[in-house]
Amino acid sequence: MNTLDKISHETMVFMRGKYKLDEIGDGKDELKFKQGSKTILTIYIREDRFTFLIIYGKKERECYELQKENFSQYIYDYYDNAKTYHDGKWMFIDVTTMEQLEEVKKLIQIKKRPNRKPFPKEGAIYSQCGQRCDLCVHYVGTTEEQRAMMIEHLDKMWGNSDWSMRCEGCYSMNCYCKDDPCNAKGCAPTKGLKECKECVEFPCIRATSADYRSMIHTEVHYADEITWGMLPYVPWQYEL
Ligand code: SF4
Ligand code: SF4
Structure with missing residues (x-):
C-alpha cells in the first residue's frame, strides 16, 4: 500500500x-x-x-x-x-x-464525540484473522431472527441477495474458505505463524475485509449497513 x-x-x-x-x-x-x-x-x-x-x-x-x-x-x-x-x-x-x-x-x-457503541465481547467467537464469527450472517449460531435483521442491511451493503451459506466458524472443517484460503490464512504460514493474531502487523489490511469498501469511497451506505455488513469482518473495529 x-x-x-x-x-x-x-x-x-x-x-x-x-x-x-x-x-x-x-x-x-x-x-x-x-x-x-x-x-x-x-x-x-x-x-x-x-x-x-x-x-x-x-x-x-x-x-x-x-x-x-x-x-x-x-x-x-x-x-x-x-x-x-x-x-x-x-x-x-x-x-x-x-x-x-x-x-x-x-x-x-x-x-463530534465518538458515538459507536461497541458490541460486547462476551460470547465472542473469532476467526483466525480476528473477524467476529458470532456476528456473521453465515455463522450457524446466528438465529434466524438475527439473520433476517442483518440480511436487510447486508443486501444493501454488498449488493448480494444470497446469504444461505452456513458456516461453523473459521476453525471448522466446513469453513467456506478451507479449500481456497483467504488472504489472511494464506499469509500467516508464510511468516511461520499459525494465525494472524500472532502477527506483529495484525490487524493488517489483508486481515480485514479489505476490498475497496474498506477505503474512502463515493458510494452511499447507511450506518446500519456498516454495522452489520462491514464491522464484523474488520478486526477490532467493534471493540474498545
Ligand atoms: S464466514 Fe468467515 S466470519 Fe463468517 S462464520 Fe465463517 S469463518 Fe467466521
Ligand atoms: S501480515 Fe496480515 S495477513 Fe499476513 S499474517 Fe500478518 S496480519 Fe495476517
Missing part, C-alpha cells in the same frame, strides 16, 4: 470504529459522514491527496482553543486562515501523511 492507500484505510478504520454515521458519497470524488441532516466530516478525493472539510461552530472553536497546544503549526495555519461563515469556520485540510491524519482525527473528535 502506498501512503495515500494507508491514509484512506486508516481514515475508514477510525471513522467506522469510533462513529456510527451514514456514509454519503456523490459517486465522483466526495464522501460525507452524516448524522441525519448534520454533516460531521466531508472528504474530497484528489489525485495526490485527500482534503478533509471540518466546520467548527462556536462551541468547537472554544474547545479547540483549550486544546491548541496538542496541534502542530500545520493545523494552526489551516485554522487561522479558515474563513468563518454564518454556520461556522470552514477548514479545508489537505492530508498527505499519516502524521497529518493523526492531527485531523483529533479535530474530528472535537467536532
Whole structure:
C-alpha cells in the first residue's frame, strides 16, 4: 500500500470504529459522514491527496482553543486562515501523511464525540484473522431472527441477495474458505505463524475485509449497513 492507500484505510478504520454515521458519497470524488441532516466530516478525493472539510461552530472553536497546544503549526495555519461563515469556520485540510491524519482525527473528535457503541465481547467467537464469527450472517449460531435483521442491511451493503451459506466458524472443517484460503490464512504460514493474531502487523489490511469498501469511497451506505455488513469482518473495529 502506498501512503495515500494507508491514509484512506486508516481514515475508514477510525471513522467506522469510533462513529456510527451514514456514509454519503456523490459517486465522483466526495464522501460525507452524516448524522441525519448534520454533516460531521466531508472528504474530497484528489489525485495526490485527500482534503478533509471540518466546520467548527462556536462551541468547537472554544474547545479547540483549550486544546491548541496538542496541534502542530500545520493545523494552526489551516485554522487561522479558515474563513468563518454564518454556520461556522470552514477548514479545508489537505492530508498527505499519516502524521497529518493523526492531527485531523483529533479535530474530528472535537467536532463530534465518538458515538459507536461497541458490541460486547462476551460470547465472542473469532476467526483466525480476528473477524467476529458470532456476528456473521453465515455463522450457524446466528438465529434466524438475527439473520433476517442483518440480511436487510447486508443486501444493501454488498449488493448480494444470497446469504444461505452456513458456516461453523473459521476453525471448522466446513469453513467456506478451507479449500481456497483467504488472504489472511494464506499469509500467516508464510511468516511461520499459525494465525494472524500472532502477527506483529495484525490487524493488517489483508486481515480485514479489505476490498475497496474498506477505503474512502463515493458510494452511499447507511450506518446500519456498516454495522452489520462491514464491522464484523474488520478486526477490532467493534471493540474498545
Ligand atoms: S464466514 Fe468467515 S466470519 Fe463468517 S462464520 Fe465463517 S469463518 Fe467466521
Ligand atoms: S501480515 Fe496480515 S495477513 Fe499476513 S499474517 Fe500478518 S496480519 Fe495476517
